[in-house]
Amino acid sequence: MAEMFHEDDADLAVIQSKTVAVIGYGSQGHAHALNLRDSGVNVVVGLREGSKSVAKAEEAGLTVKSVEDAVKEGDVVVILAPDQVQATLYKEQIEPNLRPGAALLFAHGFNIHYGYIKPAADHDVIMVAPKGPGHTVRREFEAGRGVPVLVCVEQDASGQAWPLVLSYAKAIGGLRAGAIKTTFREETETDLFGEQDVLCGGLSKLIQTGFEVLVEAGYQPEMAYFEVCHEMKLIVDLINEGGISKQRWSCSDTAEYGDYVSGPRVIGPEVKEHMKEVLKDIQDGTFAKRFMDDQAAGAPEFKKLRAEGEAHPIEAVGKQIRSLFSWSEEVDKDYTEGS
Ligand code: NDP
Ligand code: MG
Ligand code: MG
Numbered sequence: 319m320a321e322m323f324h325e326d327d328a329d330l331a332v333i334q335s336k337t338v339a340v341i342g343y344g345s346q347g348h349a350h351a352l353n354l355r356d357s358g359v360n361v362v363v364g365l366r367e368g369s370k371s372v373a374k375a376e377e378a379g380l381t382v383k384s385v386e387d388a389v390k391e392g393d394v395v396v397i398l399a400p401d402q403v404q405a406t407l408y409k410e411q412i413e414p415n416l417r418p419g420a421a422l423l424f425a426h427g428f429n430i431h432y433g434y435i436k437p438a439a440d441h442d443v444i445m446v447a448p449k450g451p452g453h454t455v456r457r458e459f460e461a462g463r464g465v466p467v468l469v470c471v472e473q474d475a476s477g478q479a480w481p482l483v484l485s486y487a488k489a490i491g492g493l494r495a496g497a498i499k500t501t502f503r504e505e506t507e508t509d510l511f512g513e514q515d516v517l518c519g520g521l522s523k524l525i526q527t528g529f530e531v532l533v534e535a536g537y538q539p540e541m542a543y544f545e546v547c548h549e550m551k552l553i554v555d556l557i558n559e560g561g562i563s564k565q566r567w568s569c570s571d572t573a574e575y576g577d578y579v580s581g582p583r584v585i586g587p588e589v590k591e592h593m594k595e596v597l598k599d600i601q602d603g604t605f606a607k608r609f610m611d612d613q614a615a616g617a618p619e620f621k622k623l624r625a626e627g628e629a630h631p632i633e634a635v636g637k638q639i640r641s642l643f644s645w646s647e648e649v650d651k652d653y654t655e656g657s
Contacts, residue, residue, distance in 0.1 A: 322496050322497065322498055322499070323469065323484055324496055325488060325493045325494065328488040329484075329485055329488075330489060332485035333354070333485040333486050333488075333489045334357070334358050334489075336359070336360070337360045337394075338359055338361050338396060339361075339388040339389055339391055339394070339396065340354070340363050340364065340388075340396045341363075341385055341395065341398060341407070342399035343363050344398065344452065345452030346452040347399075347452070348452060349452040349455035350396060353455065353456065353459045353489065353490040354489050355379075357491075359489055363383070363388065364384065365384070366411075367384065385407070385412065386415045387415075389415040392416075392420055393417065393421065394423055394486070401428045405610075419475065419476065420441060421443075421476070421479070421482060422437055422442065422443050422444070423445065423446060424445045425445065425448065427472075427502035427506035427509075428510075428606065431507075432506070432610075434610065437473065439475060440475050441473065441475055442475050442482065443471070443479075444482065444483040446467050446486050446487045446490065446497075448465045448466075449465060449467065455490065455491070458491060459491035464495040466498070467487050467497045468499075469497045469499055469500070470483070470504075471483060507601055510605065514605075515593045515596055515597075525546050525547050525550065529546050529631070529632045539631065539632075539635045540635060540639060542632075542635075543635045543639055544639075547632065548639070553569075
């Protein structure tokens, strides 16, 4: 059983006694910075020159400085720029300005686990990884709740890394929901596996393939969209509430029986073998290298694949259908379709 932490396991005073430099003000950055500030922590946001994020952070009442100046002030430096820029950012702007003994905090273990960032021995290297998008982390905090977090310590230079990581997790609201103790390796590899095999890669391809099969068989694209995409959220909500069993309980007996007899035909043993191959590429660094090499070359493969995904016919049908129905108003206003 995983070791878990709750509100009583952490002392907010630990993080309140420090200056926290949050580098990056995107999905996670804005949520961490604002939740920390609202928990009485001294926060300075570090952004590059000309950054689009400066205005947003300043409007929210935060102090914004250059990355270098923010790092110089930080007892804790939180690296919340995209994973693919962190290594260069660290080498050029963070490392030369770190205070002796400053703690380095991440929300994902990619750069530490695969060795793209190698901090000196006098820094605590810790992680608080919310198990949800940054906008949810902020929204839940404002509603008095929290998103569960993963917590880990890779390097405990101070001997005080655990009280620090737990205090930080509490300040962003994570302990209201609960924290699970893990390691950088486990967090990184399971996170990549989850998003590639199931949550993002597996799910996107499952929906697209289902859509293609129906449309190629002559059914209306709008019908296909409703059946294989729109209803997904309703099913996932039930699974979230009460597991796969609740979903099966709620749908018709016809659907439940079809689930048992046809699910294993679609996701057969070969899919499990493919998942193992993907896991192996994650474990041995093959995926990380492919991603980072492509990014270093200006992301040609990434851009090509993104354009192909956006051009899939389900996107146009979905956009049209969502604009016709009232539930389309529930979408997150921070995201503009087609941007
Ligand atoms: P975002 O893409 O949302 O971060 C963008 C921010 O980083 C912007 O403020 C951007 O500023 C800044 N930035 C981009 N490039 C640079 C640069 N070269 N130098 C300085 N600042 C830069 O990142 P996420 O919040 O998605 O991810 C941050 C970390 O959190 C990652 O490690 C990720 O794996 C992890 N994580 C993310 C989750 C999520 O919900 N998205 C969930 C859990 C973990 P500018 O305006 O200048 O472009
Ligand atoms: Mg991830
Ligand atoms: Mg149906």
